Structure formats: C-alpha cells, structure tokens
Amino acid sequence: MIGTVVLFCVLHLAVGKKNVLFFAVDDLRPQLTCYEGADFPSPVHPPMHTPNLDALAGRSLLLKRAYVQQAVCSPSRTSLLTGRRPDTTHIYDLVHYFRKLGGNFTTIPEYFKMNGYISAGMGKIFHPGAASGHDDPISWSVPYFHATTYWENRDNSWKAIPDGMLKEKPLVDFQIKEQALKTLNEFTSGGQYEGKPFFIAVGFHRPHLPFVFPESYLQYYPEEQIRLPTNEYAPVDMPSVAWSEYGELRTYLDQAKLNASGNINTSLPDDDVRALRRAYYSAVSWTDSLIGEVMGEMESLGFANDTIVSFWGDHGWQLGEHGEWCKHTNFELATHAPMMVHVPGMTDDGIVTEKLTEFVDLFPTLVEAAGLGSMDLCPEVSNNVTLCREGESLVPLMKNPNAPWKDASFSQYPRLQNGTKIMGYTVRTDQYRYTEWPKFNYAPEYKPVWTDLFGVELYDHKIDPEENRNRAKDPAYAVVAQGLSKKLRAGWRAARSPQPGPY
Structure with missing residues (x-):
C-alpha cells in the first residue's frame, strides 16, 4: 500500500x-x-x-x-x-x-x-x-x-x-x-x-x-x-x-x-x-x-x-x-x-x-x-446524485479567515473486534476531541448502533494537546461528554449551524 x-x-x-x-x-x-x-x-x-x-x-x-x-x-x-x-x-x-x-x-x-x-x-x-x-x-x-x-x-x-x-x-x-x-x-x-x-x-x-x-x-x-x-x-x-x-x-x-x-x-x-x-x-x-x-x-x-x-x-x-x-x-x-x-x-x-x-x-x-x-449541498440520501457536496467552500475564509463557520470536523475509522464490526466516530471541536466506538451495520444500512458501544474517548486539547489522558469517565467532564455525544451523533449537517455551548 x-x-x-x-x-x-x-x-x-x-x-x-x-x-x-x-x-x-x-x-x-x-x-x-x-x-x-x-x-x-x-x-x-x-x-x-x-x-x-x-x-x-x-x-x-x-x-x-x-x-x-x-x-x-x-x-x-x-x-x-x-x-x-x-x-x-x-x-x-x-x-x-x-x-x-x-x-x-x-x-x-x-x-x-x-x-x-x-x-x-x-x-x-x-x-x-x-x-x-x-x-x-x-x-x-x-x-x-x-x-x-x-x-x-x-x-x-x-x-x-x-x-x-x-x-x-x-x-x-x-x-x-x-x-x-x-x-x-x-x-x-x-x-x-x-x-x-x-x-x-x-x-x-x-x-x-x-x-x-x-x-x-x-x-x-x-x-x-x-x-x-x-x-x-x-x-x-x-x-x-x-x-x-x-x-x-x-x-x-x-x-x-x-x-x-x-x-x-x-x-x-x-x-x-x-x-x-x-x-x-x-x-x-x-x-x-x-x-x-x-x-x-x-x-x-x-x-x-x-x-x-x-x-x-x-x-x-x-x-x-x-x-x-x-x-x-x-x-x-x-x-x-x-x-x-x-x-x-x-x-x-x-x-x-x-x-x-x-x-x-x-x-x-x-x-x-x-x-x-x-x-x-447533498440531500440526506444522495447515492443517486452524481454531483453535490458534503463540505463547504473555503472561499469565504479567503475573504475573512474569521468568518462564521462550522464548529466541528468529523472523522471515522472501522474496527473488527472479536468478530464484531465497529465504527469509531470522532468529532473535533475547538477544545475537544470526542470519540465513540459503536457497533456498525454495513450493507444495506451503513449505520451505527449507538446503543452498543465498545469504547468512548474524550481529550481536552486545552490542557492535553498530545491526547495523553482519556477523560470520558472523569466526573468533572460529565456535562461536556454529554454535550459532545449529542454533537457527534447529530453529525456534520448540524455542525454547519453552530449552536452556543462550551464544546
């Protein structure tokens, strides 16, 4: 490769x-x-x-x-x-x-x-x-x-x-x-x-x-x-x-x-x-x-x-x-x-x-x-649409690098653990990286099963930019984790219209 x-x-x-x-x-x-x-x-x-x-x-x-x-x-x-x-x-x-x-x-x-x-x-x-x-x-x-x-x-x-x-x-x-x-x-x-x-x-x-x-x-x-x-x-x-x-x-x-x-x-x-x-x-x-x-x-x-x-x-x-x-x-x-x-x-x-x-x-x-x-912009179901976008043109940032913008980016990575198919979804916000690892159904659904999680991660980049400590189970981050979970599951479309919040 x-x-x-x-x-x-x-x-x-x-x-x-x-x-x-x-x-x-x-x-x-x-x-x-x-x-x-x-x-x-x-x-x-x-x-x-x-x-x-x-x-x-x-x-x-x-x-x-x-x-x-x-x-x-x-x-x-x-x-x-x-x-x-x-x-x-x-x-x-x-x-x-x-x-x-x-x-x-x-x-x-x-x-x-x-x-x-x-x-x-x-x-x-x-x-x-x-x-x-x-x-x-x-x-x-x-x-x-x-x-x-x-x-x-x-x-x-x-x-x-x-x-x-x-x-x-x-x-x-x-x-x-x-x-x-x-x-x-x-x-x-x-x-x-x-x-x-x-x-x-x-x-x-x-x-x-x-x-x-x-x-x-x-x-x-x-x-x-x-x-x-x-x-x-x-x-x-x-x-x-x-x-x-x-x-x-x-x-x-x-x-x-x-x-x-x-x-x-x-x-x-x-x-x-x-x-x-x-x-x-x-x-x-x-x-x-x-x-x-x-x-x-x-x-x-x-x-x-x-x-x-x-x-x-x-x-x-x-x-x-x-x-x-x-x-x-x-x-x-x-x-x-x-x-x-x-x-x-x-x-x-x-x-x-x-x-x-x-x-x-x-x-x-x-x-x-x-x-x-x-x-x-691509519709919710776009597999039959040959040309559309799921991102945003960066031209507004060329005119003003501080222009109003989405408040998160999204990545993912698949895993196979003990025969179970898993998809790790991660959201990066200004201060945090938050990741959930749910079971994943491939064709024809291509959907996560959010109720069946194999791991959760939360890294606070303000105090831990190298991501050396997972704070997902830290009681001090309980409210933050709850908000980030909601943002992650809402997905990229919701992030296009930033909502007020400490995330």
Missing part, C-alpha cells in the same frame, strides 16, 4: 478559465515549518527544511486545522475527490471502488474535464488498483502516468540512496516530477494542448513507507538533533478498540526482525525510533524539493497568474507518539493533515485560518475559485 499523496492542481486562465495544479502527498502529517506552533504534530522535532511548501503557504489560504474523513489512503482520497464522506461513498478500506459500492459520483478531475479542461493525472491521486477502478479512467483526459519502481520494496522500512546511484534508476517521485514538468510544457506555445485550460494532478508517494530518499537529504537532520517522542505510551484509560497494532510498518523485513508485537504500551527500540523519525523528515524534505521544481516550472512558463494551486496530505501519521506508528486511528496525529490553497489575486499575501476545516471542503472550493459557479 502506498500512502500519503499531495495533490497539486493547476488551472490556467486560457480561454477565460483558471488552470488548476493539484498536489497530493502520501502520509504527510503537518510536519512543515509553516505549521510551527500549536498546530505542529509534535513538540519534539528538529528544525524542518520545507522551504518550497512554506513559500506556497505564504501566498495561500493555509488551513492550520484541516481534518481528513478517515485516516487511511483510499477512503480519505475517495472522500476528498468526490466531496462525500465515507458513510456516503461506503469506502472504508483499500479494496472496494466507490462507483460500484457508493454511487456514480463525479470527481474533482472529472468535473473539470466536463467543463472543458484537459485533466492529467500522475503518481498517486486515487489509491491505485481495484480500489479506484484502476485510477478511475473517466476522470482523466489523457492516459494516467505511473512511475517505474526500482528502489521501493518491503526489505527496508527506510533507505538513504547515494545520489549518484539515482541517475540510471531514479526514485518514483523523481519520475513523477519529470512527468509533471513534461505535462506543463504541453500547454505552452507549440505544445499539444496550447491554449487549453488544464487540471494537472501530481501525486507524490513519499513520505509513505518505505522512507526512500536521496542520501544528501540526511544533511538537514543531523543524528544528534533527532529525539524520541515525549509520550511513548498509550493514553491513560484509552479503550483497546482505539489502538492500531501498526501492522503496515511491522511487515517490512527490517522491522519484522525486531519482533515488535504492536501491543498497547510496547515500543520499538530507541535507535530504531530515532532512525525512522530521521528518515521520515528527510523524505518530507525530498518531496518538498520536487514540489518546488514543479512550481518553478509552472511559474517560468507563465502560468503563475492564472493557476490555482492546491496542496494536501491524505492523512496524518504517527511517529512513535503513544507508541503508535502509521495512521489507522482516530487520534489527532492521524486525522490532522496539511492543506493549503493558492488563488491568484485572492490569497497572494497569505491568509492563515484556525477554523476547523475538512477535506470534503476542497471540491466546492476549487469549483468556486475557478469561476465555475457553486455546488449544491
């Missing part, structure tokens, strides 16, 4: 339309300098080297608190690309295809293609393989591009490749970058698509496992700067259903030799934790450099003033905090991911918002920013 991707879309103003450059990055938590402060994923980290994304953030709407709808690749990407939540797409795993299980929903690249754009995709945008109908061909105007794999395998969870060895056998993300440059040039004078508007989606694989990158990127993270997490233990009073045994990491041969169980309150050897964290940081900086090259080419070709640029990571990632690794949870570190949108003439001076936003908000944002009108 390949992880987090950043989508980079360029919308060109040729024939009166803005281009879109759509970047996706796999498994990227907000480990970027522009997120320094309360919204950074961990207080323990070296200085990050992400100059290109920081520069993009400086002329974008930077969403400091954006949350994915499910912290794993295919469900998250499917949700973002269709503007629908997992309980609508019915995609909770890496196997099923939304058009067969959820509905014949219009996707972001398909929508722009329908509106006269040349849509081109490369790398990881949808989750590859059957889970996306093999990259959802109807979404693209031209054949989809995948790179050739030379170095990425399951022998090592990370590897720094000597730069000189990458000339004849380049890393996959280098090949994707080269394809992006080639594609951009097809829209210049004399190119195959000269004068046509474009939607170019560039999906980078790193920093997804294995963390493979040019050796020179280790220079940004000296070994003596790499520290262990301060909380290598599970949250106090955490229900077991909240835990993931991080099997994705443990299947790599170098990790399997350590015989890590993945059990609650166990951890990897300190040296291994430091090495993995250093490799992840290096892979992030490698990806940042590639995005910088694509951005530089876009600007040199004269597209900068009429191209919308969006960037996102498909979910967060746990780097040993709580003793956890990978995603596959409802914790803050798994559901919180970076997102930014640059719209020429609107965000040039940089706009930062702390409003709670969601990945389903991107689809209506790009449509409105490109001047293609607005999208209707």
Whole structure:
C-alpha cells in the first residue's frame, strides 16, 4: 500500500478559465515549518527544511486545522475527490471502488474535464488498483502516468540512496516530477494542448513507507538533533478498540526482525525510533524539493497568474507518539493533515485560518475559485446524485479567515473486534476531541448502533494537546461528554449551524 499523496492542481486562465495544479502527498502529517506552533504534530522535532511548501503557504489560504474523513489512503482520497464522506461513498478500506459500492459520483478531475479542461493525472491521486477502478479512467483526459519502481520494496522500512546511484534508476517521485514538468510544457506555445485550460494532478508517494530518499537529504537532520517522542505510551484509560497494532510498518523485513508485537504500551527500540523519525523528515524534505521544481516550472512558463494551486496530505501519521506508528486511528496525529490553497489575486499575501476545516471542503472550493459557479449541498440520501457536496467552500475564509463557520470536523475509522464490526466516530471541536466506538451495520444500512458501544474517548486539547489522558469517565467532564455525544451523533449537517455551548 502506498500512502500519503499531495495533490497539486493547476488551472490556467486560457480561454477565460483558471488552470488548476493539484498536489497530493502520501502520509504527510503537518510536519512543515509553516505549521510551527500549536498546530505542529509534535513538540519534539528538529528544525524542518520545507522551504518550497512554506513559500506556497505564504501566498495561500493555509488551513492550520484541516481534518481528513478517515485516516487511511483510499477512503480519505475517495472522500476528498468526490466531496462525500465515507458513510456516503461506503469506502472504508483499500479494496472496494466507490462507483460500484457508493454511487456514480463525479470527481474533482472529472468535473473539470466536463467543463472543458484537459485533466492529467500522475503518481498517486486515487489509491491505485481495484480500489479506484484502476485510477478511475473517466476522470482523466489523457492516459494516467505511473512511475517505474526500482528502489521501493518491503526489505527496508527506510533507505538513504547515494545520489549518484539515482541517475540510471531514479526514485518514483523523481519520475513523477519529470512527468509533471513534461505535462506543463504541453500547454505552452507549440505544445499539444496550447491554449487549453488544464487540471494537472501530481501525486507524490513519499513520505509513505518505505522512507526512500536521496542520501544528501540526511544533511538537514543531523543524528544528534533527532529525539524520541515525549509520550511513548498509550493514553491513560484509552479503550483497546482505539489502538492500531501498526501492522503496515511491522511487515517490512527490517522491522519484522525486531519482533515488535504492536501491543498497547510496547515500543520499538530507541535507535530504531530515532532512525525512522530521521528518515521520515528527510523524505518530507525530498518531496518538498520536487514540489518546488514543479512550481518553478509552472511559474517560468507563465502560468503563475492564472493557476490555482492546491496542496494536501491524505492523512496524518504517527511517529512513535503513544507508541503508535502509521495512521489507522482516530487520534489527532492521524486525522490532522496539511492543506493549503493558492488563488491568484485572492490569497497572494497569505491568509492563515484556525477554523476547523475538512477535506470534503476542497471540491466546492476549487469549483468556486475557478469561476465555475457553486455546488449544491447533498440531500440526506444522495447515492443517486452524481454531483453535490458534503463540505463547504473555503472561499469565504479567503475573504475573512474569521468568518462564521462550522464548529466541528468529523472523522471515522472501522474496527473488527472479536468478530464484531465497529465504527469509531470522532468529532473535533475547538477544545475537544470526542470519540465513540459503536457497533456498525454495513450493507444495506451503513449505520451505527449507538446503543452498543465498545469504547468512548474524550481529550481536552486545552490542557492535553498530545491526547495523553482519556477523560470520558472523569466526573468533572460529565456535562461536556454529554454535550459532545449529542454533537457527534447529530453529525456534520448540524455542525454547519453552530449552536452556543462550551464544546
């Protein structure tokens, strides 16, 4: 499985339309300098080297608190690309295809293609393989591009490749970058698509496992700067259903030799934790450099003033905090991911918002920013509706980052415990994260059984931003828990009209 991707879309103003450059990055938590402060994923980290994304953030709407709808690749990407939540797409795993299980929903690249754009995709945008109908061909105007794999395998969870060895056998993300440059040039004078508007989606694989990158990127993270997490233990009073045994990491041969169980309150050897964290940081900086090259080419070709640029990571990632690794949870570190949108003439001076936003908000944002009108809100039952939204356009926040806004974001994650199917639903408010783990009925209902709970969590981010203590059973939080339970079960529609309350 390949992880987090950043989508980079360029919308060109040729024939009166803005281009879109759509970047996706796999498994990227907000480990970027522009997120320094309360919204950074961990207080323990070296200085990050992400100059290109920081520069993009400086002329974008930077969403400091954006949350994915499910912290794993295919469900998250499917949700973002269709503007629908997992309980609508019915995609909770890496196997099923939304058009067969959820509905014949219009996707972001398909929508722009329908509106006269040349849509081109490369790398990881949808989750590859059957889970996306093999990259959802109807979404693209031209054949989809995948790179050739030379170095990425399951022998090592990370590897720094000597730069000189990458000339004849380049890393996959280098090949994707080269394809992006080639594609951009097809829209210049004399190119195959000269004068046509474009939607170019560039999906980078790193920093997804294995963390493979040019050796020179280790220079940004000296070994003596790499520290262990301060909380290598599970949250106090955490229900077991909240835990993931991080099997994705443990299947790599170098990790399997350590015989890590993945059990609650166990951890990897300190040296291994430091090495993995250093490799992840290096892979992030490698990806940042590639995005910088694509951005530089876009600007040199004269597209900068009429191209919308969006960037996102498909979910967060746990780097040993709580003793956890990978995603596959409802914790803050798994559901919180970076997102930014640059719209020429609107965000040039940089706009930062702390409003709670969601990945389903991107689809209506790009449509409105490109001047293609607005999208209707989805009805309660929308499986037969091909085009609608379950998120909000972010354009109002570009005009006023403190504009009235929804007061919660929603995520979910499935579990199978002793043969029982469970769905963990979590709501993030300004101060709290609250999660309930009810029994879940799949097809045809796709509904939780709220009366049959397998765990409840409540974290107070005002005093516990690392989510180290579950306060769901604390009598001092009884009233808060009751209100948050009501908000969670009322769902995202109710959160669109914030109600007064201490939640």
